[in-house]
Amino acid sequence: MLQDTIKAQLKGYLANLAHPVVLEASLDDSAPSREMHELLHEVAALSDKVQVSEQGVATRRPSFVIRRADATGQGMAGVTFAAIPMGHEFTSFVLALLQVAGHAPKFSDDVIAQIRALPGKYAFETYVALSCQNCPDVVQALNAMSVLNPNIHNTTIDGALFQDEVAARNIMSVPQVYLNGEPFETGRADVEQILAKLDADAPRRAAERLKDIAPFDMLIIGGGPAGASAAIYAARKGLRTGIVVERFGGQVMDTDGIENFISVKETDGPKLSAALEAHVRQYDVDVISSQRASELFPAAQPGGLHGVALESGAILHARTVILATGAHWRHLGVPGEEEYRNRGVAYCPHCDGPFYKGKRVAVAGGGNSGVEAAIDLAGIVAHVTLLQRGSHLKADKVLQDKLYSMPNVTVLTEALTTRIEGNGKNVTGLTYRGGDGADHHLDLEGVFVQIGLLPNTGWLKGTVRLTDFGEIVVNDHGATSIPGIFAAGDATTTPYKQIVIAIGDGAKAALSAFDYLIRVPATGEKHAAVLETAAK
Structure with missing residues (x-):
């Protein structure tokens, strides 16, 4: 064996x-x-x-x-x-x-x-x-x-x-x-x-442990490729560095095969995530694990201390902040999706595909992730229907060629999913609106949603400048609209959401933040809102 x-x-x-x-x-x-x-x-x-x-x-x-x-x-x-x-x-x-x-x-x-x-x-x-x-x-x-x-x-x-x-x-x-x-x-x-x-008392104790932590030179929010890269570059500059991570790897943890990370012929998400964490921990970086940021308090003036509140109740301070919060799977936002989540609505074909063996499923999304999901599922399930809301698939040609070669796959373009249906227990079908403007019904047992990502930036509204899609607006140095706050990776306006680009983005943001630190005198001043929140 x-x-x-x-x-x-x-x-x-x-x-x-x-x-x-x-x-x-x-x-x-x-x-x-x-x-x-x-x-x-x-x-x-x-x-x-x-x-x-x-x-x-x-x-x-x-x-x-x-x-x-x-x-x-x-x-x-x-x-x-x-x-x-x-x-x-x-x-x-x-x-x-x-x-x-x-x-x-x-x-x-x-x-x-x-x-x-x-x-x-x-x-x-x-x-x-x-x-x-x-x-x-x-x-x-x-x-x-x-x-x-x-x-x-x-x-x-x-x-x-x-x-x-x-x-x-x-x-x-x-x-x-x-x-x-x-x-x-x-x-x-x-x-x-x-x-x-x-x-139940764990969050309070976590906040208590962080209450008196000294301000950082550089605080990174997010432990994906961009955040890990920024932390390593900051630590190598001799800066007092902290990184807040909900989980190392971020979205990479949900990636199966990785074949385009230069110099590594083939790996997978969990292995790469473990390697990122091990590399960060080789340096003098204060890793603040299983924490999520909830509010940003920009410094009152350049050189002052920014504040970052965590959901646990703790507040951290730093002269510079790098936002590397990544992204999460986009939901369809249609009736039935939340009701049947994990009961026929799924987001990970590698994890959940085996539970649909011999069944009929749909994949929503015609980009690379959607077409790859349909290809993977076709080897397990009875039939796959791929629904693309636009007039053509957006996936790479090599993936489309593979998809169209599979006998148990149907591709529907100009097909907008409008409702997921069920019997109160499991998914039984979905309704989509076709290019003819009419509603059509599919009988099936599962729907895999693969329609792209949304940036994890909801907590930043009202602080740094965001696009209408929620991406953090950055310049070519990774600087945001607020002095001393930088951003990197999938949460930003940097084009092409790729691991290798996020890693470069993190390094660039850290170098830019370092340049800011050596040029802007420190005041040590905390934002008044931070003090008010801490007092509560």
């Missing part, structure tokens, strides 16, 4: 196991059980510190628990895979092996203490697809929490193996997390976001 190169790499990792572990499997006579048996025994053959037991008593079969060989009691068996953890989840499996065997998760001391202090018992069930690039973040966070706190247990469930459960719980998107039998979280989440939901 495992290729020789993978075995060699895995053997090296397993040499670092601090304690022996047991893979305790619950199997039956099915083909997936035989596949799991083969995988577990292949792994065990690579290390004398890994044993396989097939005496498991779990009702989900196939499944296996990872536990320490010297464990006593259920508290030492918090990590379960009701999945054959290949694809994107293979890394989750390897990390779980190492962590159960004694390697501490790479969390901050504060996060570890917070996990260990959680009261009560937490039984998580995390539904995934092995093709989902968003799922490993959630799986790895919950598995690590299970290792740190004996009252936490996480079971990772491959929806393809347990389709009856998926149908019973009406799961049509992943990752989907249940806690103690009730829905808990949908979509990507890191450990700090999970803790914020479990620990």
Whole structure:
């Protein structure tokens, strides 16, 4: 099952196991059980510190628990895979092996203490697809929490193996997390976001920790390619640098294959995002994680301190600010879209496509992302209808050629989606207005929305100058309409929203901000509105 190169790499990792572990499997006579048996025994053959037991008593079969060989009691068996953890989840499996065997998760001391202090018992069930690039973040966070706190247990469930459960719980998107039998979280989440939901006092404590933080020379808002690049360039200039990140990578985390990042022949979004974060953390950068900016207070005069309020209640100050907030998927904004979100309306074909196997779906959007989605889905579903509101597709010719070669794809141009319909439980169809001005109906079970991006700039209205589309207006130095505030990446008017362009944009903005710092004397003055807000 495992290729020789993978075995060699895995053997090296397993040499670092601090304690022996047991893979305790619950199997039956099915083909997936035989596949799991083969995988577990292949792994065990690579290390004398890994044993396989097939005496498991779990009702989900196939499944296996990872536990320490010297464990006593259920508290030492918090990590379960009701999945054959290949694809994107293979890394989750390897990390779980190492962590159960004694390697501490790479969390901050504060996060570890917070996990260990959680009261009560937490039984998580995390539904995934092995093709989902968003799922490993959630799986790895919950598995690590299970290792740190004996009252936490996480079971990772491959929806393809347990389709009856998926149908019973009406799961049509992943990752989907249940806690103690009730829905808990949908979509990507890191450990700090999970803790914020479990620990109601976490936001207040986060704000308290940031209350007395000293002003920065340069504060970057956003941890995507532009923000990471700006942080590295600022730190290399010896500036006191801070970066506020909701999640490193930003929109890149939702990107599957990346083949146009110069010098890297092929990678994917999660790998590139992890590399960006690792690079930033090599420098003296104050990373303020799992935080979102909510308000900007420009300095009263050049050289003064700008203020940035966070949703947690904290307020940060800096002589210069770089806005690199990126963008998010644009919604159709039609009746039925929000009602059936995650119940037939989806935005990630790589993550959620497997749940539509053999079904009829539509893709809204004729650009590169829409055509790529239709191509991917055509290999899984019964039929794809692509709807483009304009008179022609906007995707690259090579993608269009591939799309038109697929027998189970229909392309409709001058087709404007006006309504998504359902039966109260799931999507059953959509209505579109054709070029003839008449309304037409399609019977289908899923709609994938791929109509481009919107900048994450709603919180900036009334401060820096924005276009009618919400993009931050910048000049050729990345400067905004306010002295000392710069912007970079997909949130700006810079044309062509590409990773490589965003990285260059971030570097340019940081260099421009540095030039501003050495030319404008510091006053240390804070905006009066910042003081008033802080007083509240």
